[in-house]
Amino acid sequence: MSRGQPGVVGDDRAEALLRGMLGIPSASYHEQRLAAFLADELRDLGFDSEVDAAGNVVGRVDRGEGPEVMLLGHIDTIPGDLPVVARDGRLYGRGAVDAKGPFATMVCAAARAVDFRGRLVVVGAVEEETPESRGATHVRRTHGQPDALVIGEPSGWSSIVLGYKGKLDLSYRVEVPATHPSNPEPKASELVVSAWNALLELLGPDAGHGSFDRPGATLTTITGELTTASAEFSVRTPPGFDREGLVARLRDRLTAGVLDVVNSVGAVRVGRNDPVVRALSGAIRAEGAVPSPKVKTATSDMNTLAETWAVPMATYGPGDSALDHSDDEHLALDDYFRGIRVLTAALTDLGRTAPAARTTATARRDHS
Numbered sequence: 001m002s003r004g005q006p007g008v009v010g011d012d013r014a015e016a017l018l019r020g021m022l023g024i025p026s027a028s029y030h031e032q033r034l035a036a037f038l039a040d041e042l043r044d045l046g047f048d049s050e051v052d053a054a055g056n057v058v059g060r061v062d063r064g065e066g067p068e069v070m071l072l073g074h075i076d077t078i079p080g081d082l083p084v085v086a087r088d089g090r091l092y093g094r095g096a097v098d099a100k101g102p103f104a105t106m107v108c109a110a111a112r113a114v115d116f117r118g119r120l121v122v123v124g125a126v127e128e129e130t131p132e133s134r135g136a137t138h139v140r141r142t143h144g145q146p147d148a149l150v151i152g153e154p155s156g157w158s159s160i161v162l163g164y165k166g167k168l169d170l171s172y173r174v175e176v177p178a179t180h181p182s183n184p185e186p187k188a189s190e191l192v193v194s195a196w197n198a199l200l201e202l203l204g205p206d207a208g209h210g211s212f213d214r215p216g217a218t219l220t221t222i223t224g225e226l227t228t229a230s231a232e233f234s235v236r237t238p239p240g241f242d243r244e245g246l247v248a249r250l251r252d253r254l255t256a257g258v259l260d261v262v263n264s265v266g267a268v269r270v271g272r273n274d275p276v277v278r279a280l281s282g283a284i285r286a287e288g289a290v291p292s293p294k295v296k297t298a299t300s301d302m303n304t305l306a307e308t309w310a311v312p313m314a315t316y317g318p319g320d321s322a323l324d325h326s327d328d329e330h331l332a333l334d335d336y337f338r339g340i341r342v343l344t345a346a347l348t349d350l351g352r353t354a355p356a357a358r359t360t361a362t363a364r365r366d367h368s
Contacts, residue, residue: 009045009108011337015091017041018104018336021075022084022093026100028076031055031126035075038107038124045111047122054138057124061110066118067354069347070143071110072301073103073152073317074128074135078325089333096331098324099128102152102317105336109343116351121146128301131169131263136301140308148276148312148354150343151302154319157339158289160280161315163269165212166237167299168246169220170199173230174257181226188229191256192222198253199233202246212295213238232262236297239267268306269295275312275353276346283345287338296321312354316343 009017020041026034035057042049042059049059057075077095084093095101103124110120121143125135155161174191181187186194196219200207209216220232237243243264251259270277272293281291302315318339323329 009111009340014104014108014337014340015333017107018091018096018101018331019084019086021100021104022091022096025081026076026095027079028127028129031076035124035126038075042107042122045107047110052138052142054135055126056135056139059107059110059122060119062119063114063351064117066116066351067147068119068121069116069148069150069350069354070121070123070146071106071150071152072123072125072136072139072305073099073106074126074301075100075103075124076126076129076135078129082327082329090330091333091336092328092330094329096323096329097154097319097321098329099153099317101319101331101336102154102339105317105339105343106150106152108340109347112340112344113347113351115348118147118351118354120347125301133263133265133301133304136304140305145309145311148350149305149309150276150280150346151300151305151313151315152317153300153302153315154317154321154324155294155315156292156320157318157335157342158284158287159292159294160277160284161296161300161302162272162274162277162293163212163239163295164267164299164303164315165216165297166239166241166243166265166267166303168235168237168243168264169262170233170235170247170250171230171260171262172233172254172257173228175228176226176256178227186255187226189224189226191254192224192229192231195250195254195257195259196222196231196233199235199250202249202253203235209236209297211238212297215241216297236299237267239269241267265299265303265307268303270312270314274314276314276350279346279349279353280314280316280342282349283342286345287342316346
């Protein structure tokens with residue numbers, strides 16, 4: 001991409017950054033090349049940068065006395081490349097929405113926010129699209145709690161995500177002795193199907209992915225035959241949901257096999273008076289729009305960090321999340337540029353307000 005004065009990011013340079021990111025495939029577990037590219041770009045923009053032990057790219061810049069604000073987005077994508085094409089004011093490519101566009105917004109806004117007073121930490125996390133979210137988990141374990149946190153995911157440039165459902169990922173494996181198909185003893189494939197039906201029964205008839213306040217289950221994978229079978233179940237859980245109790249009740253229903261918890265993270269939701277939400281809302285209004293708060297039935301790295309970090313936080317980024325993982329994934333460049341302006345203004349505001357907010361964090365975490 002074209003070079004310029006460190007810290008100066010016009011729209012042309014912002015577009016070139018995103019285009020460069022989209023041109024580097026970075027499916028989960030294969031983010032190394034993109035991380036190295038971003039470390040160089042951050043350095044060119046005036047940040048101290050490194051790739052940490054987990055493979056995350058981390059950029060830091062100090063701008064005087066003030067709070068530490070972390071901007072964390074993920075740089076991995078689902079598998080499957082898409083051609084990088086600019087057409088009709090849109091930039092197409094794998095990750096344009098989920099979530100290279102939001103992360104590029106963070107990099108550009110952090111570079112532009114020269115009036116921010118404090119320390120900015122920009123993290124491009126790896127493996128968010130996997131059950132373990134290893135990148136964010138590593139940051140949570142090794143980095144001190146910041147004063148405020150912005151997660152980069154597609155909210156839409158004039159919207160702010162206040163919360164996400166939690167997630168419970170389960171793995172079920174079963175083996176039974178070989179027998180004739182007509183033998184009335186249950187077969188491995190039948191036991192896996194029975195386990196899935198038992199899970200749905202335990203969740204109840206109102207379960208589904210259409211509501212933030214109800215659990216919803218997905219049969220992620222299933223393989224098997226008469227003697228061996230396995231399946232993976234993913235349950236999205238609302239605030240206050242008893243995840244351990246569900247696992248215990250499901251195990252009681254199983255007559256054979258092993259049920260393992262692959263990953264478990266609680267739901268998270270912040271209020272509209274959260275300092276990060278207020279800063280983003282004010283910046284959206286300054287761009288001439290009415291901010292739209294929302295909650296999502298999916299899960300993000302906001303859940304992972306909120307497990308132990310009780311700080312002001314929210315999720316923000318340009319892009320239509322309905323395009324996540326689709327073959328039509330694209331980001332409108334005007335929305336991208338608006339998102340950069342919004343986040344730049346919000347960071348400047350947080351430089352003034354985040355210190356007082358440190359002891360009044362509004363994130364409510366579900367540890368049930």
